[in-house]
Amino acid sequence: MYIAGLAGLGLIVLVSIYKCTSGEARLAESEQCFFCDFAHRRQGPPPILEVETDEYVIFKDKYPAARHHYLAIPKEHFDSLKALNKSHVGLVRRMEQGMMEFLRSQNVNPKEAIVGFHLPPFISVRHLHLHGIFPPADMSFGNKISFMPSFWFKKSNDAIRDLEDREL
Ligand SMILES: [Zn+2]
Numbered sequence: 001m002y003i004a005g006l007a008g009l010g011l012i013v014l015v016s017i018y019k020c021t022s023g024e025a026r027l028a029e030s031e032q033c034f035f036c037d038f039a040h041r042r043q044g045p046p047p048i049l050e051v052e053t054d055e056y057v058i059f060k061d062k063y064p065a066a067r068h069h070y071l072a073i074p075k076e077h078f079d080s081l082k083a084l085n086k087s088h089v090g091l092v093r094r095m096e097q098g099m100m101e102f103l104r105s106q107n108v109n110p111k112e113a114i115v116g117f118h119l120p121p122f123i124s125v126r127h128l129h130l131h132g133i134f135p136p137a138d139m140s141f142g143n144k145i146s147f148m149p150s151f152w153f154k155k156s157n158d159a160i161r162d163l164e165d166r167e168l
Pocket residue numbers: 030033034035036037076077078126127
C-alpha cells in the first residue's frame with residue numbers, strides 16, 4: 001500500500017512537471033517576454049484581450065484545459081507569485097476580482113471555477129498569470145492534477161492570504 005502511494009505521488013509530480021515544462025519555452029528577461037508583449041499589444045499575433053484595465057489584461061489560454069480557460073496577467077512584469085510581497089496584495093485581489101467578474105459575464109459561477117496560480121518551478125510561462133477554468137468536469141486527468149491545490153498550484157484566495165503574511 002505504502003509503495004503504491006509513493007509511486008502514485010511520484011507519478012503525479014512527474015505529470016505536473018511534464019505539463020509545466022512542455023509547450024512554451026521559458027523566458028528570463030521581461031524584454032523578451034511574450035506575455036509582456038500581449039499585455040502591451042506590442043507584437044502579433046496577440047490573443048484577443050477580453051478585458052483590459054490599467055493594471056492587467058484577461059485573454060483566453062492558448063491551450064485550454066476546459067471549455068472556459070482564461071488568464072489574467074499584470075501589465076507589469078513579475079516572474080511569478082514568488083516575486084511578490086505584501087505590497088502586491090491589492091493588485092492580486094483586483095486581478096482575482098476581474099477574473100471572477102469576467103467569468104460571471106461568461107455565465108460561469110466563479111465559485112465553481114478553478115481560479116489560481118502555478119508555483120515555480122511548475123510554471124509554463126515566466127510572467128505571473130492567474131488561471132480561471134470551468135467546468136472542472138471537462139478536464140483531463142493530467143490537467144486535474146496540474147490544477148489541484150498543492151505545492152505546485154495555489155488557489156487565488158490562498159495566494160492572497162499568503163501574500164498578506166509576506167514581508168515587504
Ligand atoms: Zn512579462
